[in-house]
Amino acid sequence: MKAALALKLNELIDQRSLNQTEVATITGMSQPKVSQVRRYKLLNISLERLMLALVSLDQHVEIVVQPAQKPQKAGLTVIA
Template identity: 70%
Template sequence: MLHKATREGTDNVLADLGFDDAEDLSAKAMLAVKFNDLIETRGLNQTEVATLTGMTQPKISQLRRYKLQNISLERLMQALVSLDQQVEIIVRPARRAQEAGITVAA
């Protein structure tokens, strides 16, 4: 039986798949999950969300389907604030055992 060479993965599957903007996409995905959870919990439709956030309904539709290419991290954070969420950004030195990078906890 042939064995394929494997390599150790990281905590970021997008980086493991070779995406150049893996950290950015990962952060966007975490924020989009929270955004979509809030919409579902509140029972809002896309038109209502567009009114609350100041975004267009097509943009809300993209977010609902996790199409995140055309939306910035800043816009996602502003949308969460529009839904009464506190968004915090913390900057601190990286620990030696951990590389510098972006982490989002939602």
């Protein structure tokens, strides 16, 4: 899940041609944390932090919990 959210975050950063300092200012993350996200070094980055960063870049993040259907196994899916 973290990788999928980081991928979307990095896509937005690239699309908007933002540098790491600008991303840090917009998202409230430190520049070293932004650098970690840019390099997909996500061990010290929480799922919540990634979601909040996406929200600060005008994205809607939605978590849906529902019973698994018979053909579909229980699990997690991220659509970004």
